[in-house]
Amino acid sequence: MSDEDLWAQCVRWLEGELADRDVHTWIRPLQPVLNRDRLTLLAPNRMVQERVRQEFLELIRRAVRVNGGRDLNEIEIAVGAAEQKPLLNGQSQAEAPISGASDEVAVMSSGRLNPDYTFENFIEGKSNSHARAAAQHVVETPGGAYNPLLIYGSSGLGKTHLMHSVGNAVLQGNPRARVVYIGAEQWMNEFTAAIRHGRMDGFKNLYRSIDALLIDDIHFFAHKERTQEEFFHTFNALIDGRKQIVLTSDRYPKDIDGVDERLKSRFTWGLSVAVEPPDLETRVAILLAKADQNQVRLPKEVAMFVAQRVRSNVRELEGALLRLSASSRLRGEPLTTEFARSTLKDMLAAYERMVTIDNIKRTVANYYNIRVTDLNSPRRTRSLARPRQVAMALAKELTQHSLPEIGEAFGKDHTTVLHACRKIAELRDTDVKYREDYEILQRQLGF
Numbered sequence: 552m553s554d555e556d557l558w559a560q561c562v563r564w565l566e567g568e569l570a571d572r573d574v575h576t577w578i579r580p581l582q583p584v585l586n587r588d589r590l591t592l593l594a595p596n597r598m599v600q601e602r603v604r605q606e607f608l609e610l611i612r613r614a615v616r617v618n619g620g621r622d623l624n625e626i627e628i629a630v631g632a633a634e635q636k637p638l639l640n641g642q643s644q645a646e647a648p649i650s651g652a653s654d655e656v657a658v659m660s661s662g663r664l665n666p667d668y669t670f671e672n673f674i675e676g677k678s679n680s681h682a683r684a685a686a687q688h689v690v691e692t693p694g695g696a697y698n699p700l701l702i703y704g705s706s707g708l709g710k711t712h713l714m715h716s717v718g719n720a721v722l723q724g725n726p727r728a729r730v731v732y733i734g735a736e737q738w739m740n741e742f743t744a745a746i747r748h749g750r751m752d753g754f755k756n757l758y759r760s761i762d763a764l765l766i767d768d769i770h771f772f773a774h775k776e777r778t779q780e781e782f783f784h785t786f787n788a789l790i791d792g793r794k795q796i797v798l799t800s801d802r803y804p805k806d807i808d809g810v811d812e813r814l815k816s817r818f819t820w821g822l823s824v825a826v827e828p829p830d831l832e833t834r835v836a837i838l839l840a841k842a843d844q845n846q847v848r849l850p851k852e853v854a855m856f857v858a859q860r861v862r863s864n865v866r867e868l869e870g871a872l873l874r875l876s877a878s879s880r881l882r883g884e885p886l887t888t889e890f891a892r893s894t895l896k897d898m899l900a901a902y903e904r905m906v907t908i909d910n911i912k913r914t915v916a917n918y919y920n921i922r923v924t925d926l927n928s929p930r931r932t933r934s935l936a937r938p939r940q941v942a943m944a945l946a947k948e949l950t951q952h953s954l955p956e957i958g959e960a961f962g963k964d965h966t967t968v969l970h971a972c973r974k975i976a977e978l979r980d981t982d983v984k985y986r987e988d989y990e991i992l993q994r995q996l997g998f
């Protein structure tokens with residue numbers, strides 16, 4: 552049985568067990584990928600992933616067992632989009648209006664547009680109104696003055712959401728429009744696969760024949776010269792053809808090291824708009840709206856309580872809401888401020904604990920047996936540079952300070968801090984020693 556068949560059967564079985572709304576909201580968006588004895592269900596975003604894990608995984612296991620998937624050892628829920636042939640706008644290949652296409656389609660595997668990411672459920676506030684207005688303008692006049700539209704800002708602030716909203720709205724106006732959403736990393740993977748399989752013509756034709764290209768996280772192109780070169784051509788062809796391009800990035804392009812100047816300047820040809828962390832009022836509005844969408848009864852004072860404490864990004868707000876709704880349902884208790892205080896105790900403690908950069912410097916210096924002043928010195932020897940990067944990464948993770956503020960505290964600029972955070976994240980992933988060091992330091996700092 553193919554993964555699709557097995558999963559289709561499971562979904563039918565789950566329809567008998569769950570409310571229609573749950574099937575529609577949580578089960579149908581999952582895409583199955585079967586790999587030997589492991590079934591991976593891909594959720595379109597973390598909210599769906601967590602909800603499915605917490606509430607439906609056991610039932611899904613049962614569904615798989617009774618529908619012929621007995622031999623599966625493992626079922627996991629991950630975030631992503633399956634590699635697949637039906638690409639454009641999520642249509643099937645037969646429907647997709649591509650000319651001369653089988654070769655072209657085969658080299659392309661963009662993610663789908665997430666139908667939940669629309670302008671209607673994007674909550675507007677001071678922090679994002681400019682970006683939202685620009686995105687809406689693009690829908691009204693695609694390929695016009697705002698081309699490309701570049702939305703930049705830190706993680707979890709709604710850049711991807713806005714980008715999908717553009718795609719969904721363009722399609723609503725013209726269901727035959729060829730809209731492609733793809734992450735920069737995936738674009739690079741497709742490009743390298745096309746080279747490897749001798750399918751560059753198909754790749755080029757495809758990306759140059761679409762109506763709107765939405766590319767997420769273009770900072771990923773940094774230091775990937777060949778990818779940049781190819782993207783440069785795609786970019787020019789689309790702009791020349793007055794096709795719309797929307798890009799997102801975690802920084803303003805000028806601040807991305809390792810991207811060719813010609814490309815950087817093109818990224819800012821149209822309009823570049825920032826999204827900022829939402830203010831209190833917007834955070835409350837977002838919580839109330841998300842609660843409403845998920846049929847969670849969230850009193851306004853509880854939303855206020857959470858929004859005052861969870862400040863950095865929308866994804867974390869969503870996480871807090873998810874925890875609250877799951878536990879209140881599980882325990883059958885109403886969602887009061889007291890309930891929120893006890894359920895989110897760990898999360899809030901982390902927010903409320905006062906960790907200062909000075910404190911971090913002292914702890915790190917002590918741990919690595921160096922002086923605090925060494926952390927501030929411009930010397931680049933490895934024995935000082937690494938502890939400095941660790942201290943910067945800890946400051947970013949454990950305090951509410953911005954990158955420029957942290958940079959200033961170490962006599963560096965914000966790009967150095969960003970680089971440090973990336974480097975340490977990578978080392979923690981690949982090197983057990985760094986992982987342990989970092990965890991010990993976190994504990995010493997009270998986390």
Ligand SMILES: Nc1ncnc2c1ncn2[C@@H]1O[C@H](COP(=O)(O)OP(=O)(O)OP(=O)(O)O)[C@@H](O)[C@H]1O
Pocket residue numbers: 596598668672673674675679704705706707708709710711712713801837865866869
């Ligand atoms: N203004 C908003 N209104 C409603 N939901 C929002 C808003 N901003 C962000 N979100 C939600 O927060 C979550 C994170 O947003 P999104 O993935 O778009 O962030 P991002 O800026 O692209 O982050 P990253 O750079 O990490 O990909 C999503 O579930 C999104 O729907």
